[in-house]
Amino acid sequence: MPMSPLEHDHRYGELDQLMRAYAGQPADDTADRPSLALTAYLRHTWHTRPWTLALCESQVREYARNPPGRLRLRLGEFYPVPDVGLTESGVQNWLFVVADHIRHSVEDGDVPRPSAPSTHWEWHACFPELAQFLGGWFSQDMPDEFDSHDAAVDDYMAAADRNLVARLAGELHELLASGREEPDLVAGLAELGMEVDPPPPLTPSAWLAHVAARVARPVPGYGPPGP
Template sequence: MPDLGLPEAEIQRWLLLVADHIRRSVEEGEIPPPVRLPETHWEWHARFPELAQFLGGWFSQDMPDEFDSHDAAMDDYRTTTDPQLVARLAGELHELLALDLDEPDYALAAELGMEVDPPAPYTPSAWLAHVADRLTAPARTTDRPARTPSGDARRPLTTRGRARDHSRLTGRPAPSPPHPRPPSTYLVTLVTITS
């Protein structure tokens, strides 16, 4: 259960209140209007799930080590992700931009997992609009990886890329890499996980 920000003694009362709202909504068919702006980490991720996956998976603190540029990371996402998810991301970007936030408020990208700044000369909102435009532009034939007769896309992946794809498809952590990592890598991974 997510952290409700309530003392444990009040959680049952809160759950009964939520159950009453759900029952009334089902019986009367009324749905509350969407909240203009999500407020919590959970609300941002629930409203923009694919944007959170994109920013957290491709624009984490490791992005500069994995890709030459923001555009290279964006191209990797586009070529390795199902086209329906790419379309969903473009829709979520347009929905976010339609909120018409003040520029400092677009720093919320960090709430969705972005750990690197947009490339110069872009402001956060201008970069998000640029991403939406790139993702909705028609794909060039070279934008998609070649497919084998079985339909599998063949592309080189970093260990992290394999882990990201495995986790996304199965919902479970990826198996350990076939070759042992140097001890310093474990320390960096441990520090990253516990931070």
Template structure:
């Protein structure tokens, strides 16, 4: 049987975050320096969840030192390391290398400097999770079959998403604008975050995102008014 979510997170939750950072990225770490994928993980995690770094270091090292045996393989109660382009015989050594880099970053305070914009697919989604949910969920290649136009999709998101999430989306959009991206970078951003259709005619990606921020952020909370006789 597969492992229950709570037990999975206890053993492999943060390890999975590290490995996920390598989606579409080479495992090009060396003893002298972490590769781009691990650097992106370190940069974002130092900023958002610094306490998780020690958990990642421990889970990586434990997995490398105690790979799943035949029983756990048969039961499915283990973390299957996805194909990262390394021979299977080198995976354990690579995991130890990642753990060493994370430990060094913690012990020596080696925090990757801020980047002008996310540098990997994982980092885009880690930094802009709700924007990724919005673009990937409402503007996939199926969008023309589900909605009459882009405005209809935006209205559907606003009407179905919790207001906490819509507020988060607006905040992430303004964080994206604060990066001062060129238009080509805005096009890259929406692509990395899951948008599979073009913006509306006559809009660039950046201009359309600004319009979305205005419309999603345009809702007004409804407050009750006391009776005049109250």
């Protein structure tokens, strides 16, 4: 019978998170070098949830040791590893290589150096609310739905919980504080789902600073009561 959500997370939850990091990325890990996707996963997980790395190593290695048959996969009794462009036997060997890299990272404290996100997954993992904001309100349909960029921002603020708005403000300031050059910001905003240009004459960084100031404004009905 198919796995329950609790059983899935217990047996494969962190393995699933790791596999998401490989979406759109080659599974080209070798014994001497982790892939871009694995490096991004390690960098972000060391920073946010380092205690899960040992669990991930265990889940990856156990899956590689006991790969499920096709029937049990079809019945939903096992987690199906997404297609990473490798043969069936190649997937098993690749998983052992990945598990070895994770174990080495944990046992030796080999942590990837901080850097800008390098993959689509890492951008979304680092800036989840900004991705929700840009992908939901600044797609290519934005000019047909709103009169201006500010109108789209106001619509987001009216729809989102204030805690999420505060989280967006923090992510905007974090992105701006990283000091990325304008071309890197353009690429990052595209990864996060923005499909329209900032309103002229604002540069991407100037528009982000404008949005950060706008979403940080107090909203009537929130905050401490008056005297």
